[in-house]
Amino acid sequence: QVQLQESGPGLVKPSETLSLTCTVSGDSVSNYYWSWIRQPPGKGLEWLGYIYYTGNTKYNPSLKSRAAMSVDTSKNQFSLTLTSVTAADTAVYFCARVLRERSTVTANYFYYYMDVWGKGTSVTVSS
Amino acid sequence: SYGLTQPPSVSVSPGQTATITCSGDALPKRYAFWYQQRSGQAPVLVIYEDRKRPSGIPERFSGSSSGTVATLTITGAQVEDEADYYCYSTDSSDNNWVFGGGTKLTVL
Numbered sequence: 001q002v003q004l005q006e007s008g009p010g011l012v013k014p015s016e017t018l019s020l021t022c023t024v025s026g027d028s029v030s031n032y033y034w035s036w037i038r039q040p041p042g043k044g045l046e047w048l049g050y051i052y053y054t055g056n057t058k059y060n061p062s063l064k065s066r067a068a069m070s071v072d073t074s075k076n077q078f079s080l081t082l083t084s085v086t087a088a089d090t091a092v093y094f095c096a097r098v099l100r101e102r103s104t105v106t107a108n109y110f111y112y113y114m115d116v117w118g119k120g121t122s123v124t125v126s127s
Numbered sequence: 128s129y130g131l132t133q134p135p136s137v138s139v140s141p142g143q144t145a146t147i148t149c150s151g152d153a154l155p156k157r158y159a160f161w162y163q164q165r166s167g168q169a170p171v172l173v174i175y176e177d178r179k180r181p182s183g184i185p186e187r188f189s190g191s192s193s194g195t196v197a198t199l200t201i202t203g204a205q206v207e208d209e210a211d212y213y214c215y216s217t218d219s220s221d222n223n224w225v226f227g228g229g230t231k232l233t234v235l
Contacts, residue, residue: 037226044226111217117169
């Protein structure tokens with residue numbers, strides 16, 4: 001059974017870079033797509049982006065090129081960096097496994113969704 | 128940008144049926160997925176591909192989709208079903224993966 005565990009600093013100063021890592025156990029990071037999602041205090045979920053072990057990525061356009069994701073297959077981990085953080089980046093950050101499924105209705109169409117999530121790690125942006 | 132609209136809150140008594148809707152322009156062509164998030168915990172997938180239930184999810188959870196509205200139904204809601212529920216889907220170009228704003232379900 002796959003398990004995900006987020007790790008990283010709980011406090012980051014404004015304008016600095018936030019770096020988080022997700023360690024995958026019970027499966028290989030090379031077998032799936034992986035995502036980061038965050039949740040500001042008292043608010044809803046926001047998808048940040050996904051990565052495949054080949055390095056293929058897609059990011060939420062709202063992040064305006066501040067986000068970058070990477071995969072380390074030797075450690076079975078994937079990571080998120082977010083530059084120039086502000087208080088608006090304060091949130092619980094979740095990593096999740098992404099399933100890529102072929103549509104049975106539309107030829108050559110694939111859809112994606114998150115099926116297993118980590119417990120999340122809280123990050124506060126403050127001086 | 129693309130958005131999914133959910134009611135902020137739904138309240139039912141134990142044993143009643145809870146219905147949570149999710150509206151989005153791309154839903155006629157895109158699947159809807161539903162996540163349950165209990166207080167202080169990570170989200171859990173309860174419905175995928177509009178109406179399918181992952182193993183381990185009680186049968187009282189069901190999903191449907193018609194036109195631009197997807198619906199999560201909890202038939203005979205239990206106190207332990209009290210949680211926030213989020214729908215998830217993508218826009219028609221699949222460039223934006225979005226969650227609805229969430230619906231707080233109260234069962235009491």
